[in-house]
């Protein structure tokens with residue numbers, strides 16, 4: 244599947260035994276062609292040391308030795324909820340997508356809290372950057388160096404399995420080898436604009452996300468039935484209805500009869516739709532197979548640092564500011580730093596739930612420490628505050644001015660099809676009931692984010708800021724979006 248999407252004008256061979264993991268093409272421009280393919284084998288996997296050894300197989304698992312020496316330490320939890328330190332043995336948590344923005348911060352946080360962590364990632368996010376000519380604002384180390392640095396700083400091992408979860412054979416081996424108590428699934432193509440570039444990206448997004456999640460469900464059923472699935476969904480599954488948004492379910496009385504039903508879904512991109520399909524598949528397997536699952540309908544995440552990623556520059560997280568992967572508040576801070584007008588799409592009344600990345604990691608830990616029951620499909624709305632795009636622009640303008648930046652705003656014709664003025668009131672109490680202590684958007688956070696943006700402003704490619712993907716103009720013809 245990845246082969247179909249990621250085809251380039253010359254085939255990439257990730258199977259080479261001389262490479263420790265696959266590398267993107269070093270070509271400057273990419274022309275997508277369905278006739279050319281990225282070769283990815285589905286051959287059996289081999290467990291290797293992360294250090295040095297070369298794979299003789301096409302599709303490899305890399306893993307560090309399993310650490311058996313970690314003892315539960317008594318670190319205080321962040322709230323009154325059950326935390327890992329209270330459990331008798333550290334829980335094993337598989338973090339799928341652990342090299343990404345939310346996944347990397349979460350992996351370190353869980354490792355720091357004495358969970359035994361394994362990252363599963365096929366590093367495709369890094370490949371998207373190479374294909375589209377994008378880069379993180381912050382320089383990021385390879386996943387191997389990140390993990391080595393973490394070990395050298397803390398003595399804690401994070402295991403690494405490099406591979407595609409759409410390859411069931413790979414996922415099975417990772418499951419059988421690690422035997423997770425919980426799986427946190429971040430491992431999807433997560434950009435709405437990316438999914439709207441062209442037909443091949445739309446198809447890639449839905450196949451990658453839906454099949455990957457289906458494979459995770461089958462792996463749990465087959466190899467670890469009591470494993471708790473913590474799945475990252477999105478607030479965008481609900482759309483912007485003209486009534487309050489509940490947490491997953493709504494009780495409806497219709498023609499004199501009452502039922503509690505899944506809250507209606509109105510997603511507005513092929514990406515957001517993939518999350519809706521995931522949620523349905525997970526809900527069904529909870530009923531049919533007794534899977535225990537928590538769907539975390541997360542809002543838009545902002546911020547860079549967590550306690551753990553701040554420990555060393557090699558642990559630094561990625562921060563996307565481009566029009567494909569960058570999200571609203573992170574983008575606005577970078578735009579302010581490079582004197583680019585803030586890009587409010589359309590009327591700017593688009594309202595969403597937002598949260599600090601420090602709360603993402605906290606919420607995931609809360610979900611793991613307080614698992615769903617066998618057969619339960621639990622839905623939490625994971626955000627802490629709601630803002631319209633105009634409100635965000637005002638906040639960034641004020642914070643920028645305090646730092647001596649002249650911040651301007653422009654109204655950009657909206658490349659998306661979405662309501663620009665609408666009612667929005669989404670419930671988000673369940674994680675707070677479990678003990679979430681939110682980091683609300685503050686002047687100090689905005690200052691710090693703006694300061695990082697200023698620090699790295701020489702790395703900003705201003706050509707990547709204006710939107711170039713249109714919801715209306717999406718077509719069959721393969722398209723590149725870089726300048």
Ligand code: NAD
Pocket residue numbers: 339340341342343344345346363364365366367368369406407408409428429430431432433451455475476477478541542543544545570
């Ligand atoms: P990201 O793109 O930075 O990270 C996703 C990671 O998953 C990447 O490292 C990628 O290589 C990996 N991945 C993708 N497909 C894979 C596959 N088939 N097999 C193995 N690995 C695969 O994204 P993120 O911002 O960290 O988001 C993580 C999750 O949280 C996503 O599911 C996203 O939908 C959800 N989410 C993100 C935000 C946000 O603002 N960033 C908000 C709400 C929900």
Ligand code: USQ
Pocket residue numbers: 433434435436476477478479480541542543544568569570571572574586587588589591593594595596632659661
């Ligand atoms: N927007 C602007 N200007 C910009 C960028 C965005 O006005 O420069 C607007 C968009 O039109 C949209 C809103 O801001 O109305 C949010 O857009 P976004 O790009 O910040 O976020 P979105 O595309 O919704 O996706 C992000 C993540 C995705 C996650 C989602 C959560 O990329 O993985 O699922 O946030 S939610 O929005 O709740 O669905």
